[in-house]
Amino acid sequence: xxxxxxxxxxxxxxxxxxYYQAAHAAFSEILGHYVDLGDRGLHDDMLLTERRxxxxxxxxxxxxxxxxxxxxxxxxxxxxxxxxxxxLVEIGKGVLQHPVELLPGIREAVEAVADEHALVxxxxxxxxxxxxxxxxxxxxxxxxRIEIVSEKNADTYRRLFEEFAVTxxxxxxxxxxxxxxxxxxxxxxxxxxxxxxxxxxxxELDHGLGDSHERMLTVExxxxxxxxxxxxxxxxxx
Amino acid sequence: xxxxxxxxxxxxxxxxxxYYQAAHAAFSEILGHYVDLGDRGLHDDMLLTERRxxxxxxxxxxxxxxxxxxxxxxxxxxxxxxxxxxxLVEIGKGVLQHPVELLPGIREAVEAVADEHALVxxxxxxxxxxxxxxxxxxxxxxxxRIEIVSEKNADTYRRLFEEFAVTxxxxxxxxxxxxxxxxxxxxxxxxxxxxxxxxxxxxELDHGLGDSHERMLTVExxxxxxxxxxxxxxxxxx
Numbered sequence: 001x002x003x004x005x006x007x008x009x010x011x012x013x014x015x016x017x018x019y020y021q022a023a024h025a026a027f028s029e030i031l032g033h034y035v036d037l038g039d040r041g042l043h044d045d046m047l048l049t050e051r052r053x054x055x056x057x058x059x060x061x062x063x064x065x066x067x068x069x070x071x072x073x074x075x076x077x078x079x080x081x082x083x084x085x086x087x088l089v090e091i092g093k094g095v096l097q098h099p100v101e102l103l104p105g106i107r108e109a110v111e112a113v114a115d116e117h118a119l120v121x122x123x124x125x126x127x128x129x130x131x132x133x134x135x136x137x138x139x140x141x142x143x144x145r146i147e148i149v150s151e152k153n154a155d156t157y158r159r160l161f162e163e164f165a166v167t168x169x170x171x172x173x174x175x176x177x178x179x180x181x182x183x184x185x186x187x188x189x190x191x192x193x194x195x196x197x198x199x200x201x202x203x204e205l206d207h208g209l210g211d212s213h214e215r216m217l218t219v220e221x222x223x224x225x226x227x228x229x230x231x232x233x234x235x236x237x238x
Numbered sequence: 239x240x241x242x243x244x245x246x247x248x249x250x251x252x253x254x255x256x257y258y259q260a261a262h263a264a265f266s267e268i269l270g271h272y273v274d275l276g277d278r279g280l281h282d283d284m285l286l287t288e289r290r291x292x293x294x295x296x297x298x299x300x301x302x303x304x305x306x307x308x309x310x311x312x313x314x315x316x317x318x319x320x321x322x323x324x325x326l327v328e329i330g331k332g333v334l335q336h337p338v339e340l341l342p343g344i345r346e347a348v349e350a351v352a353d354e355h356a357l358v359x360x361x362x363x364x365x366x367x368x369x370x371x372x373x374x375x376x377x378x379x380x381x382x383r384i385e386i387v388s389e390k391n392a393d394t395y396r397r398l399f400e401e402f403a404v405t406x407x408x409x410x411x412x413x414x415x416x417x418x419x420x421x422x423x424x425x426x427x428x429x430x431x432x433x434x435x436x437x438x439x440x441x442e443l444d445h446g447l448g449d450s451h452e453r454m455l456t457v458e459x460x461x462x463x464x465x466x467x468x469x470x471x472x473x474x475x476x
Contacts, residue, residue: 056334058366062300066327069307078320082311085323089304096294127365128296128388150366 002191002233004166005113007143008175009123009130011197013106014137019098020064021199023091027068030084034076046071047202054203058150060126065092096129100136105222110142112226113174120145120164122173124152124180152180157188172232174225176200179207182216191232192216193225240429240471242404243351245381246413247361247368249435251344252375257336258302259437261329265306268322272314284309285440292441296388298364303330334367338374343460348380350464351412358383358402360411362390362418390418395426410470412463414438417445420454429470430454431463
């Protein structure tokens, strides 16, 4: 029996990755004044710097901004002007200030699941930024607990299951990332509802799960979430 | 009766502010090559930028680094070189990587209090950086819960008391900051043990508490903490 349902935040409840991708595009445009990026664009250089810095910065827009500044200085052999570096900082600030826009149909979906289950919100990233997004989403009251974590791996979910006093088999996670929301939960013996988002940060594509798994259902849009949770509940034994 | 004791992290369990102040000194030195800072130094400009950015960045070394970059560009009228901006980013990374050095006597003090009370660690700042410091401190096992929060105000403590299932009168907080550790707790009806640190970030000097309060004791060093907690326990009624 499923007792508790967890929801991811970014790109599950509200739009997020699009703002990061727009920031990367603006970054490429500025760098294009200094170096010929050719066809490859900035993508690989930036991803490399970001991944190296993840161990020091963790996730979030502040770390991304510092990585943009580093990448820009390296790729231009320090020719980039302070004015343009300031533009990079402003791009990062823009990401931190973006409006919180809920995905279409998500409020109704969360409310429907909340009628039958205790809900928790489990979101990854910068504490301060995530708290603001949760507050602005207007959904906070639907969740019993709001957990902002630095990484979503098996250890994190194990600790949360203990704090929530549920077994993995009593828990289903709803999210857009196979890597962060679904794989660790189903491998621990929980359940997953995958709601793919139209864009995914390359880093999140790195997972060991195929397109299907016996403890996971994929839905096309938030409207499909309540039925998927019910169906997993049937599999879990009523 | 005091049931639970909270400990602050930075400058209570381990050294922190010194690393930030060293970063500011290195920052001043770099800026000194561009502008005559005179007697006033960089202090006021940097504090102004940091405070303005707190609402967007929250606390921590990544926000400080971005504020250094902004302040440097503004004060040099964008004359600062990309090389020197890269040095600022490296200074910020240095703060994120500093070793975790416990204050002398703190391990023994925490262990002594742990013999008689349930302990929680309540620390403010960047989630990722604080988690690393907690892990490196070697003290994590002494605490029942570790709470990393974005701000330590009355609302935060109220929420934590509810989660911990204690009343304010059953809770004592140990920390170096009157603003963040002591004032909100004693105003809610809890107890405070103030352990002043030899340097304090200017931002933390902004509080409405005098040097003494009937629900607070001040101790000179960690060695005094266990006796102070016991004395407050007597005041609290056994």
